[in-house]
Amino acid sequence: MKTKKLSVPYLLWLAIFVVVPLVFVVYFAFQGKNGFSFENYVTAAKYLPTLGKSLVYALESTLVCLLLAYPTAYIFSRMRTDRQKTMLLLIMLPMWMNFLLRIYSLTIILEKNGLVNKIFGLFGLGPFNMMNTDGAVLLGMVYNFLPFMILPLYSVMSKINGRLLEASADLGASALTTLRRVVFPLSFPGIVTGIIMVFIPAASTFVISQRLGDGSMLIGDLIETFFIGAYTNFGVGSAISLVLMVLMLIFIGVLNLFDNEDVGDMLI
Amino acid sequence: MSKELIRLSGLCMAYEGKDVLKSIDLSIADKEFLTLLGPSGCGKTTTLRIIGGFETPRAGDVFFDGERINDVPAYKRNINTVFQKYALFPHLNVFENIAFGLRVQKLPEEEIRSRVREMLEVVSLPGFEKRKVHSLSGGQQQRIAIARALVNRPRVLLLDEPLGALDLKLRKEMQSELKTIQRNLGITFVYVTHDQEEALSMSDTVVVMHEGIILQKGTPQDIYNEPANAFVADFIGEANIINGRMPEDRTVNFERRSFACLDGGFAPNEAVDVVIRPEDIDICPASDDLVCGTVESVTFKGVHYEIVVDCDGYKWYVHTTDFCPEGSYVGLRLGPDDIHIMPKMFKNTTNFLACEATDETTLYFPALDCELECEGMCFEKGARFNAELPTRALDITSEDIAHFTANLESMIYKGRYNEFIVAADSGDRLIFRSNADAQVGRRVGIRIDFAKVLLNPAEDMPDEN
Numbered sequence: 001m002k003t004k005k006l007s008v009p010y011l012l013w014l015a016i017f018v019v020v021p022l023v024f025v026v027y028f029a030f031q032g033k034n035g036f037s038f039e040n041y042v043t044a045a046k047y048l049p050t051l052g053k054s055l056v057y058a059l060e061s062t063l064v065c066l067l068l069a070y071p072t073a074y075i076f077s078r079m080r081t082d083r084q085k086t087m088l089l090l091i092m093l094p095m096w097m098n099f100l101l102r103i104y105s106l107t108i109i110l111e112k113n114g115l116v117n118k119i120f121g122l123f124g125l126g127p128f129n130m131m132n133t134d135g136a137v138l139l140g141m142v143y144n145f146l147p148f149m150i151l152p153l154y155s156v157m158s159k160i161n162g163r164l165l166e167a168s169a170d171l172g173a174s175a176l177t178t179l180r181r182v183v184f185p186l187s188f189p190g191i192v193t194g195i196i197m198v199f200i201p202a203a204s205t206f207v208i209s210q211r212l213g214d215g216s217m218l219i220g221d222l223i224e225t226f227f228i229g230a231y232t233n234f235g236v237g238s239a240i241s242l243v244l245m246v247l248m249l250i251f252i253g254v255l256n257l258f259d260n261e262d263v264g265d266m267l268i
Numbered sequence: 269m270s271k272e273l274i275r276l277s278g279l280c281m282a283y284e285g286k287d288v289l290k291s292i293d294l295s296i297a298d299k300e301f302l303t304l305l306g307p308s309g310c311g312k313t314t315t316l317r318i319i320g321g322f323e324t325p326r327a328g329d330v331f332f333d334g335e336r337i338n339d340v341p342a343y344k345r346n347i348n349t350v351f352q353k354y355a356l357f358p359h360l361n362v363f364e365n366i367a368f369g370l371r372v373q374k375l376p377e378e379e380i381r382s383r384v385r386e387m388l389e390v391v392s393l394p395g396f397e398k399r400k401v402h403s404l405s406g407g408q409q410q411r412i413a414i415a416r417a418l419v420n421r422p423r424v425l426l427l428d429e430p431l432g433a434l435d436l437k438l439r440k441e442m443q444s445e446l447k448t449i450q451r452n453l454g455i456t457f458v459y460v461t462h463d464q465e466e467a468l469s470m471s472d473t474v475v476v477m478h479e480g481i482i483l484q485k486g487t488p489q490d491i492y493n494e495p496a497n498a499f500v501a502d503f504i505g506e507a508n509i510i511n512g513r514m515p516e517d518r519t520v521n522f523e524r525r526s527f528a529c530l531d532g533g534f535a536p537n538e539a540v541d542v543v544i545r546p547e548d549i550d551i552c553p554a555s556d557d558l559v560c561g562t563v564e565s566v567t568f569k570g571v572h573y574e575i576v577v578d579c580d581g582y583k584w585y586v587h588t589t590d591f592c593p594e595g596s597y598v599g600l601r602l603g604p605d606d607i608h609i610m611p612k613m614f615k616n617t618t619n620f621l622a623c624e625a626t627d628e629t630t631l632y633f634p635a636l637d638c639e640l641e642c643e644g645m646c647f648e649k650g651a652r653f654n655a656e657l658p659t660r661a662l663d664i665t666s667e668d669i670a671h672f673t674a675n676l677e678s679m680i681y682k683g684r685y686n687e688f689i690v691a692a693d694s695g696d697r698l699i700f701r702s703n704a705d706a707q708v709g710r711r712v713g714i715r716i717d718f719a720k721v722l723l724n725p726a727e728d729m730p731d732e733n
Contacts, residue, residue, distance in 0.1 A: 163355035166322050169342040170349045171369035171420065181368070185359045 028238035040239035047222055047240065054219040055247075058203035061141035065149040065198050066191065068142070073153035073190075074183065077160070088154065091147050099144065103211050106140055107131065110212070136212040141202050148197040156190030157183070192255050200248050219244060273298040273456055274319060274424065279328035281314050281480075288314050290480040291328070296458060297473075298423075301450050303459045305467040306477035307503070309709035312460045313352075315477070316426050319458060320349045333423075348417035349426040353433065354409045356401040362388075362412055363397035369420040387415040390449060407438045418449070424456045431466065443470055464504045468492060476500050479677055479709060483613075497613045498541035502680050505545065508584055509682050512542040512609070520609055523559055523582060527602060531609035541610045541680075546587040548606035551575065551598050558599030559584075563592050582683035613678060614689050617699040619658065622726065625651045635694045638672035642718045652726035661720035662700035664688065670713025674698070679708050690714065 032039040076087050094102060109115045110130045120126035130136055160183065168178040206220030217225070219240065226237025274296040281289035289311045296302050304312035317323040318330060321342030330337050337345060348369070356365050364371075366387055370380045388394050391411035401409060410430060417425055427446075431439045447470050450457045461467055467474050468488040476483045476491060484496035495501035498509045512522035517532030522542050534540060554560040561579030575592055577584045577600060584600060592598055623631045623640075625647030631640045633655070667673055674690035677697070681687075685701040690712065692698065698714075706712050 161355065163351050163353065164357060166320075166342070167349070167351060167355040167357070167416075168368070169322075170320060170347075171416070172343050172372045173368075174343055177372055181372075182357060182359075 025238045025241055028234045029242045031235055040235040041243075043233075043236045044239040044243065047219070050217060050222055051219050051240075051243070053216075054203055054205075057137060057141065057209075057218065058199050058205075061138055061145060061202045062149075062195055062199045064138065064142045065146050066194065069146060069149035069153055069194065070187075070191075073150050073157050074179075074187075076150075076154050077157035078162070084154075084158065088151075091150055094143075095147055100207065102144065103140060103207055106136075106143065107211060110136055110139075131212065132214045134213065137209050140208040140212045141205060144205075144208070145198040145202055148201070149194040152193035152197060153187060153190040156187050156193075160186050188258075192258065196252055196255060199251065203248065204244055271298055272296070273333060274458075275331040276315070276319070277329045277331070279315065279318060279325045279330070281311070281318070281323065281325050288480050289318075289325070292480075292482060294475060294482065294485070296424075296456060299454050299456055300472045301447070301457045301459065301470060302473045302475065303461060303467040303471040304475050304477055305461060305464060305503075307462055307708055309479075310477040311480040312462075312477050313428055316349075316428055316458060316460050319424070320347055320426050321345050346422055347424045347426060348420050348422040350410075350413045350417050350428065350430045352428045352430070354413040356409055356412060356416070358401060360401070361397070362393075362399045362401060362404070365401060365412055366416045366419050368416060373420075383419055384415075387419045390418065390453075391415045392445075406433050407442065410434065410442065414446075414449070418453065418455070422455065424458060425450075427457060427459045429461055430459075431461075431463075439466070446470065468504070476503065478503075495543065495608070495610065497610045498543060498680050499613050499678055501541075501543040501608070501610065506585060506587075508544045508546065508549075509680055510542045510544075510582070511682060511687075512540050513537050514540055514609065518604075520607060523579070525559065527607055528604040529607040529609055530604055531607075534609070534611070539612055541612060543608040543610055544602060544606055545608075546574070546585040547572070548603075549584065549586045549588075550601040550603075551577075551586060551588055551590060551592055552601050554597050554599040558601055560597065560599045563594050563596050563598060566592060566594055584683065614697055614699075617689060617697040619656060619698055619700075621655050621657065621696070623653050623655050625649055625653075631655070633672075635696045636672040636674075636692050637694075638716075640671060640716055640718060640721075653723045654726050656722040656724070657698065657700070657716065658720055658722065659687075659699060659701045661717050662688075662698060663702045663715055663717065664704040664706050665713045665715040667711075667713035669715065671716045673711050673713050676706055676708050676710055676712045679706060 029040055030036050030038070076084055079087065107114075111117075112127050112129070112131070114130075116130065117127040120128065164182055164186075165178055168182045169175075173181060204220045204223070205218065206224050209216060209218040210221055223237050223240055223244075225231060226233045226240070272295050274294075276292050276294040279289050279292040280287070288309075292311070292315060294315075304315055306312050314323060318325050321337075321340065325338070332340075332345070332347075357368065360368070363384055366384045367380050370383060375383075384397070385394070388396055391414055393408060393411050393415075396404075396408070396412075401412065404412065410433075413430070414425075430446075431442050434442060443466060446457070459467075459470065468491070471488055473485060474488050474491045475485045476496075478499055484491060484500050486494075491500065491504055495504060495507075498507075501507040502509060510522045512520045514520050514531075514534045515526075515537055517534075518529060520527050520529050520531075520540065520542060552558060559579050561577045561582075561584065564576045564578045564583065566576075567574045569587075572587045572589050573591060575586045575588060577586060577598060579600070586600065621633050621635050623633045626632045626639065627649055628646050629642050629644075631642055631647070631653070632638075633640065672692065674692045676688065677691050678689040679686050682701075685703055686705065687699065687701055688706070689697055689699050
């Protein structure tokens with residue numbers, strides 16, 4: 001009974017800030033000029049290319065994050081414990097800064113007179129046009145979401161007993177074979193969590209594309225404009241949000257099919 | 269035993285500044301069951317890990333079949349290991365765990381199947397292929413770990429305290445099973461344990477290690493009957509250990525008596541350790557020509573009684589099938605072949621240390637890097653002394669109130685007290701007696717009782733500065 005009482009504040013929080021807004025979103029999404037209708041979705045359909053572009057960016061940045069984070073997390077997990085803590089702190093440190101600040105600081109680094117071009121200038125190279133490119137958007141996303149890939153991978157890998165790697169070597173497996181046959185299967189739950197943690201915020205991210213890209217909007221920016229500013233249209237905004245939400249739910253559902261729950265249980 | 273298969277030569281290893289192996293030389297014969305035996309921290313596991321290729325020695329060489337294999341990585345060595353806590357792969361079932369090494373070798377599926385099945389027969393777990401490893405009991409996991417190593421047909425199997433996690437009955441079963449497997453397959457076993465009984469009952473050769481050195485190598489019979497020193501005697505089985513002196517060959521003095529013995533070859537009047545096994549002592553009616561004392565306790569042990577006889581403060585342990593009532597006055601017969609004489613393990617203990625007065629009541633010992641408050645004294649500042657620290661002037665204490673800390677190298681029960689030998693950071697060894705208890709190989713705090721310290725003015729020695 002007592003434990004139930006303790007959960008009351010959280011349930012209250014959940015109701016006010018999650019359930020009620022969701023109800024509003026669903027309500028607005030199906031609210032036409034004359035009551036219930038799908039007309040918001042007809043309008044929203046115009047923005048399908050934007051949605052597609054957002055999902056492509058999200059996939060690309062998730063993939064890059066995974067490729068960068070996997071070896072990083074593995075190396076961290078095999079360090080001495082005190083060094084592991086330092087490295088994790090360094091990974092988390094940028095997250096203590098405001099998200100917008102980080103994006104603006106990237107523009108300072110990448111712009112025509114920015115840091116990178118100045119360094120290139122020293123060698124007589126450049127200046128290169130790096131701002132307002134797809135690459136800059138991708139960089140911004142990877143920069144922002146990389147910690148969310150490293151942390152779940154690290155937390156799973158640090159639980160892999162070093163003796164298992166020795167046992168693998170003992171049985172004749174080279175480092176690469178050990179990675180493939182032991183580390184990879186044991187770190188799979190971390191990969192799934194990492195993908196979810198990066199893909200979802202990346203798909204609905206805003207500001208990054210506007211600041212670093214060519215000014216075109218991604219789905220997150222679009223939702224923002226429908227709720228804030230001169231052209232508010234709660235109905236269409238809600239409809240797009242709902243579509244995005246359903247897509248994400250499907251995505252998580254599919255990923256969980258791959259994630260064999262036994263693997264998590266068996267980690268030593 | 270046949271030809272040599274593994275040779276370790278001059279192996280040294282250190283972790284964080286502490287020497288764990290101090291020049292280990294060891295030869296392991298083909299098809300032998302060799303056990304590395306010693307208390308925790310003696311370096312036995314490190315030695316095993318060097319053979320397996322999981323550690324690189326700081327100095328020294330490892331030879332396998334005549335070839336130096338220092339630089340051969342673990343995965344290329346024809347050696348397999350059974351790890352302490354089995355280290356089975358949690359994501360694979362029993363079959364895939366055992367098949368792991370064969371799959372890495374890319375053997376045909378048919379052969380893998382038949383070899384895994386064959387191995388499951390060897391470890392008496394047929395039909396376990398599909399089981400998950402975490403659904404197995406400790407003993408079963410142990411067998412799978414052994415099967416996983418043996419299926420690769422290694423020349424050498426390394427076993428790191430493989431039975432440590434099992435209960436006593438299962439351990440006994442596995443001991444004889446391991447021995448049988450080793451004989452039938454004709455594989456060299458290098459086995460690490462701290463359990464002396466396990467070592468004696470399974471091995472062809474036992475290697476007793478202590479503080480990174482090998483104290484003795486021999487057959488189980490040799491190790492038990494002719495221990496090389498008091499530490500080995502104390503570690504292997506039970507023993508009464510007494511300080512003695514040898515005035516001449518075949519004679520030893522202890523407990524203010526003279527005894528005939530069979531040993532010789534010591535310097536005249538050399539200090540020795542006298543070791544007498546409890547089962548070698550005969551209890552007789554008291555008489556003048558025997559060590560006599562009062563029976564303090566009698567414990568029935570099944571096969572024999574363990575009788576403690578207090579002779580003048582020294583507590584003799586005697587194992588006998590004859591009952592003696594508590595409180596009776598008895599004599600102990602010690603025959604010449606019951607008395608084993610051993611050289612002192614650390615001959616170079618010094619309890620004489622230089623010190624200097626830093627103020628009126630404080631002495632500084634450079635060798636120990638410690639200051640000693642001496643109440644009621646009035647030293648002349650800068651005065652130098654030679655301090656003698658008698659064996660009762662030192663005692664083990666907790667580190668926060670200790671005068672200095674040192675590494676405990678040896679603790680041997682000598683009937684009335686424990687005899688401690690510690691090494692200070694300067695390398696000086698101190699010997700003292702105490703009723704305290706501590707773990708060998710650890711750092712211990714030590715207090716100096718100034719009331720018992722004897723000070724002599726330092727003779728004028730040439731000043732180095």
